[in-house]
Amino acid sequence: MITIKNLKVDLGNFLLRDINLDIEEGEYFIILGPTGAGKTILLEAIAGLYPVLKGEIWIDSREITRLNPEKRGIGIVYQDQALFPHLSVQENIAFGLKMRKYPKQELRSKINAMAEMVGISHLLERGPVTLSGGEKQKVALARALATDPKVLLLDEPLSALDPETKERMQGELREMHRRVKVITIHVTHDFEEAIALGQRVAILNNGSIVQVGTPEEFLRHPSSEFVARFALSRNIFTGRVVDAEANYALIDIGGVKLAALTGLRDEVHLSLRPEDILISKEPLGSSARNSFQGMVSDIADRGSVIYATVSLPPDFVCLITRQSFEELGLKKGVKAWITFKTSAIHVF
């Protein structure tokens, strides 16, 4: 496990302070925070690439706070991948092995095994500049994992990718972690990414950790306004794909089954923006495939707009204008229909 105690880092214009984390063996840990919160610097401090002012970093029973980066056994993958442009894919993967004096006769098979694991065996001879974003990401992963690090640091690994590649890479990160079981610390500003991948999530805001917990705990009890803003800006559900064909899936979220567009299967998360849900007294004769009757369980008046919670169950938070709210005559306890398009659901 990796333990971070009272870490303090100077970022020039502000400080990271009182950073305390205990990350268990084989855990996939997410640090979630807005852009500019110092997430990358925190990773670099853990890797020994950025000086710390105060505090301690331990891996198992060894303190590494003052150790040189090459002695720590911590791998890093940057957002822009940082592949060595003058080396081929296989030379990139071999780099760490050569630095660590890996036996020459086993080098070949180790490179092949790493390439196979991330699915880039056909790219070994290529130069990094010819690769797509997703391919570069896999090479960077293979390069970092080749040296069998104790801890893997991922700096916004998905944010430079297009949405489709991002969805696929997310699945591959989960699969990679399932196989390698290395302690993984992944930083991101994307709430959905955090919910989808993290076994536990820490929220970093204004230079310190404001909450640590499982994704479920976050969704139920957002303890800070920062988290709440994330959590309330959309309806988030966990579900299971029960029927699927091609790019279409029927997802059971506990009670109701939603139709959505996704290539993902099995356990998934869904998000649905409150403004994408139509609310009505009678069923709408529209082409939308998701239409359900429930009961209004809560009304939150925000002036010109109103958040109405419709319980099927589960609860759906819907955003409506004051005008339609008054026209519909909504109030607690009345029955209402909610309708939304399959394309309004984001599956991750």
Next chain:
Amino acid sequence: MSKISLRRKPDTMSIVFVVLAAFILLFIFVPPIKTIASSSPGTLWDTLLSKDVYSSILLTIYAALIATLIGFFLGVPLAYILARHEFWGKRFLEGLIDVPIVMPHSAVGIALLFVFGSNFLMGRFLNDIGIGFVDKVAAIVFAMMFVSVPFLIDSAKEGFKTVDVRLEKVARTLGASPWRSFFRISLPLAWRSIFSGSVLMWARGFSEFGAVYIVAGHVPFFGYHPVAAPVLVTELFESPGGLKAAQPLTVLLILICLIIFIVLRTASYKGKKA
């Protein structure tokens, strides 16, 4: 890059600019071309075979090469520090490094004598270890180095700046010491700039007259006593033969510079393609 198209109605500004450009190009090209064109290959060959001339050219090539090697060894680390670190007074230091480019070169020679002349500490030290300074090869090397090393430092610095510092960081996490990360990542990636800076330094050293003229006349060089080639051109010009006497060596020096220029361009073009 967009190509200027002259086929369709060119606007007035383009016409004016092309005319002005033509003037400056003629000004650059005509003198060397005319000097080369009005010489005969036979005279060039005879001149090259004269011991005064070829030993002088060899001395100049050799001294410029030694200057470049020393400049490389000491200048590349400085360039790396300037590219990677921020520190108090860095801007000022960077300005200072370029001073030799704008200093009158005769003044450079005088300044060097104030440190390395036989009456001064460094000069006595060089004498004691048998290298010597005034009227020795070492004087030519130092004079060349002083005026040309900024080209190498600046070029290498720009080269290192283009290397993403994260590449070095990743190399460190993969097990590379600072030395190995430098030699395996930073240096190879900045190599093209360092190489072209070195060629530029060599060429600038090769063509130095003023500073060399002050610190060294005829120097012992492989059993002979040549002067540096640019100094020899001046000596020939001031001889009774005048312009005519100076012409063949002048042509040879221009040709050497042309060859260097072509080598540099080819090397950097290949580098870009790779």
